[in-house]
Each structure stands twice: as C-alpha cells, then as structure tokens.
Amino acid sequence: MTNILLIYTGGTIGMIKNPLTGELESFNFKHIHDHVPELGRLNVHIESISFEEPIDSSEMNLGHWKNMAELVRDHYDKYDGFVILHGSDTMAFSASALSFMLQGLKKPVVFTGSQLPIGTIRTDGKENLITAIEIAGMQDEDGHPILQEVAVYFEYSLYRGNRSSKISANQFEAFQSPNYPELAKAGVQIEWQKDRLYRSSLGKLEVFTEFSNELALIRLFPGINFDVYETIFTNSQVKAIVLETYGSGNAPSDAKFQALITHFIQRGGVVLNITQCGSGAVQQGAYQTSSFFEKVGVVSGRNLTSEAAITKLMYLLGQTSTATLTQKLQESLVGEMD
Ligand code: ASP
Numbered sequence: 001m002t003n004i005l006l007i008y009t010g011g012t013i014g015m016i017k018n019p020l021t022g023e024l025e026s027f028n029f030k031h032i033h034d035h036v037p038e039l040g041r042l043n044v045h046i047e048s049i050s051f052e053e054p055i056d057s058s059e060m061n062l063g064h065w066k067n068m069a070e071l072v073r074d075h076y077d078k079y080d081g082f083v084i085l086h087g088s089d090t091m092a093f094s095a096s097a098l099s100f101m102l103q104g105l106k107k108p109v110v111f112t113g114s115q116l117p118i119g120t121i122r123t124d125g126k127e128n129l130i131t132a133i134e135i136a137g138m139q140d141e142d143g144h145p146i147l148q149e150v151a152v153y154f155e156y157s158l159y160r161g162n163r164s165s166k167i168s169a170n171q172f173e174a175f176q177s178p179n180y181p182e183l184a185k186a187g188v189q190i191e192w193q194k195d196r197l198y199r200s201s202l203g204k205l206e207v208f209t210e211f212s213n214e215l216a217l218i219r220l221f222p223g224i225n226f227d228v229y230e231t232i233f234t235n236s237q238v239k240a241i242v243l244e245t246y247g248s249g250n251a252p253s254d255a256k257f258q259a260l261i262t263h264f265i266q267r268g269g270v271v272l273n274i275t276q277c278g279s280g281a282v283q284q285g286a287y288q289t290s291s292f293f294e295k296v297g298v299v300s301g302r303n304l305t306s307e308a309a310i311t312k313l314m315y316l317l318g319q320t321s322t323a324t325l326t327q328k329l330q331e332s333l334v335g336e337m338d
Pocket of ligand 1 (some may be wrong): 011012013055056057058074087088089113114
C-alpha cells in the first residue's frame with residue numbers, strides 16, 4: 001500500500017451545497033471520506049491536511065505557494081505521493097510555481113480540482129480526486145514512483161504542471177497543455193507516456209521558496225498607448241517585464257515603445273518575450289517586427305506559457321543576480337519549455 005498526503009487548499013472541489021440556504025460552503029476536509037466513500041476502496045493509505053482557511057484560488061499568493069512547498073518538504077519522507085486540491089482558476093500558476101520551488105522531486109505532486117463541487121450529483125470532482133490519488137500512488141516494477149514531477153490532473157488527462165493552462169470556465173475539460181503532450185491519459189487503464197515524463201538530474205529534493213513579485217505583465221493590442229505604460233517601465237520596483245506579443249514574438253515598431261524597452265534594459269531590467277497565441281513559440285528575428293527585440297537584448301521565452309513565464313521570473317528574481325538571471329531564463333530548468 002502506498003501512502004498519499006492530500007493537501008486541501010480550497011476551491012470548488014471541497015464544497016457542498018447547504019440544503020437550507022442553497023449556498024456553496026466549504027466542508028470540513030477531515031470528513032472527506034463521508035463525501036467520497038470510494039476512497040476507502042482504493043489500495044492506498046490516505047491522510048489529509050487542510051489550509052486553516054481554505055481559499056478561492058483567486059486569493060493565491062507567494063505565501064500560499066511557500067506554504068504548499070513546505071508542506072511537501074516537511075512530509076516528503078513519510079509519503080509516496082502528494083495530491084494538492086486547488087481551485088482551478090489559478091491552478092496552472094500554482095503548479096508552475098511549485099515546479100520551480102520543488103526541484104529534484106523523486107515523488108509525484110499532482111494538482112487537481114473540479115468545476116462542480118464534490119457534493120453535487122454531476123460533479124467532476126470525484127473522478128478527478130480518485131484518479132489523481134491513484135496516479136500519485138503508482139509505482140514501477142522497481143517500486144519507484146512513475147511520476148516524479150509536479151503535474152495537473154483534470155478530466156482524464158495528466159499534464160506537466162508548468163505546461164498547463166486553464167482554457168475553459170465551464171467545460172469539464174478545463175485544462176490544456178498546448179506545447180507539450182499529455183503525460184498520461186486515464187481510460188479503462190492509466191496509459192502512461194513514459195518518454196514524456198520529467199526526470200531531474202538533482203540527487204535530492206531542493207526547495208526554493210524565495211520568490212519575488214517585482215515584475216509586470218504587458219499584453220500588446222493594436223492601438224496600445226505606450227504613454228499609459230510608461231510608469232511600469234520607469235518604476236524602480238519593476239525588475240522584469242513579461243511581454244505578451246503577437247504570433248511568433250512580434251510587436252509594433254513604435255518609437256516610444258522601443259525607447260522604453262531600451263532604457264529599461266539599460267538600467268538592468270529584464271524583458272521576456274512570450275506569445276499571446278495559445279500554442280507555438282517566439283522566434284525573435286523571424287520578422288522585421290521582432291528583430292528590434294533581438295538587437296536590444298529582449299529574452300525570447302520560446303514556448304513558455306504565461307503562467308510558467310511569470311513564475312519562472314518570480315523564482316529567478318528571488319534567487320539570482322540579474323547577470324545570471326538572463327542566462328538562466330534561456331535554459332529549460334524543470335521541463336518548462338523547449
Ligand atoms: N473560483 C474557484 C477557484 O479557483 C473555481 C474552482 O475551484 O474551480 O477557487
């Protein structure tokens with residue numbers, strides 16, 4: 001029997017409808033077995049810990065990520081795998097953040113949640129929870145966990161955490177991993193794609209919880225008025241900017257915009273170029289409208305998701321000096337980009 005630790009952070013999955021008021025309320029997570037009696041029939045030993053105040057995932061912040069990473073670190077030896085129950089809204093950010101916080105993982109950390117509360121008849125929460133636990137408990141013939149990374153399980157698909165994005169507010173199939181194929185698919189059996197699984201070269205778990213939020217995100221749109229954004233580029237608190245550009249990394253050749261970027265980089269700021277397209281990669285210099293970026297030292301984020309780009313920068317800003325940051329930004333650190 002494998003030992004799994006369930007960490008409940010909040011979100012829809014842990015809610016039931018109060019029959020008197022009709023409102024959705026968080027239930028006491030210690031009573032999870034009452035709501036999902038099927039858990040008792042799984043061949044795994046499950047223990048659970050809940051955030052003192054379960055939260056809607058819109059409330060997630062750096063402190064909550066630190067808290068989750070430290071829970072995994074503090075219980076790492078005692079359990080074979082971890083399942084984190086989390087609201088779906090910011091799950092892809094948390095999964096990306098934890099992939100940078102928990103390096104050298106040799107055990108699974110599976111995020112899951114649901115679109116409908118576990119206490120409703122048509123809930124997707126039961127399947128998501130039960131299969132996530134099953135996946136976190138799966139081992140190979142030598143007794144090693146099959147999954148040794150942070151992943152997201154939702155609606156029959158297992159994705160690498162730092163490649164996932166929430167793509168639907170109302171479909172059960174709420175997540176996708178546009179630039180990296182599924183790690184496993186749950187059908188009659190769990191079908192693993194073993195060649196896609198991440199294996200860290202680190203010998204043991206190393207935990208990095210110092211993240212910095214001294215960064216900004218700017219999404220371009222036709223007609224954008226760069227005067228409105230000037231304060232971001234000139235604010236000394238802003239150490240890095242994620243720029244969501246068009247297509248393969250293109251932007252208007254606006255003189256004001258180019259001057260803002262040039263001065264920002266000259267004063268030590270880092271600009272990371274990612275595409276606002278759902279899939280594909282930035283290729284700076286492919287068009288004239290992106291060659292300026294190449295010239296001034298904007299870093300290509302290649303095929304990073306926004307979630308991974310932001311959390312990777314938060315991680316690097318928290319650990320590294322600007323000189324090594326630019327170099328590290330271009331490396332795939334935990335399987336987050338090609
Ligand atoms: N608003 C909820 C949350 O992200 C939605 C969900 O749980 O899916 O916490």
